Amino acid sequence: xxxxxxxxxxxxxxxxxxxxxxxxxxxxxxxxxxxxxxxxxxxxxxxxxxxxxxxxxxxxxxxxxxxxxxxxxxxxxxxxxxxxxxxxxxxxxxxxxxxxxxxxxxx
Numbered sequence: 001x002x003x004x005x006x007x008x009x010x011x012x013x014x015x016x017x018x019x020x021x022x023x024x025x026x027x028x029x030x031x032x033x034x035x036x037x038x039x040x041x042x043x044x045x046x047x048x049x050x051x052x053x054x055x056x057x058x059x060x061x062x063x064x065x066x067x068x069x070x071x072x073x074x075x076x077x078x079x080x081x082x083x084x085x086x087x088x089x090x091x092x093x094x095x096x097x098x099x100x101x102x103x104x105x106x107x
Contacts, residue, residue, distance in 0.1 A: 013047035016059060019066015020047070022073065 021040055030036075050058045 009048065009051045012059060012063065013044065013051050016047045016050075016062035016066050017044045019069045020062060023065055023069045026069070 017040060020043060021036055024039065025036065047059065047062060050062065
């Protein structure tokens with residue numbers, strides 16, 4: 001196997017593995033973070049084996065799940081956090097204006 005093909009397979013398997021672990025985290029919450037590292041080892045082996053030996057739809061499906069999960073976390077959750085932060089700042093500014101108006105009315 002050529003080096004560039006090896007790395008291509010490793011990256012495909014790693015992306016699938018990371019996305020599947022993140023998906024598992026959505027379903028199974030635990031305080032024992034080391035558990036995800038333990039699960040990652042056989043999952044990484046399985047993902048790499050699926051790249052080498054199984055039909056393309058198997059790793060393709062795993063990669064689709066991975067991209068959906070990571071995309072959701074990266075795009076949607078980040079966008080929600082930005083909107084919330086903007087809303088909090090707007091509420092703070094509105095609150096400041098109300099206080100300023102009350103002070104000016106008292107004068």
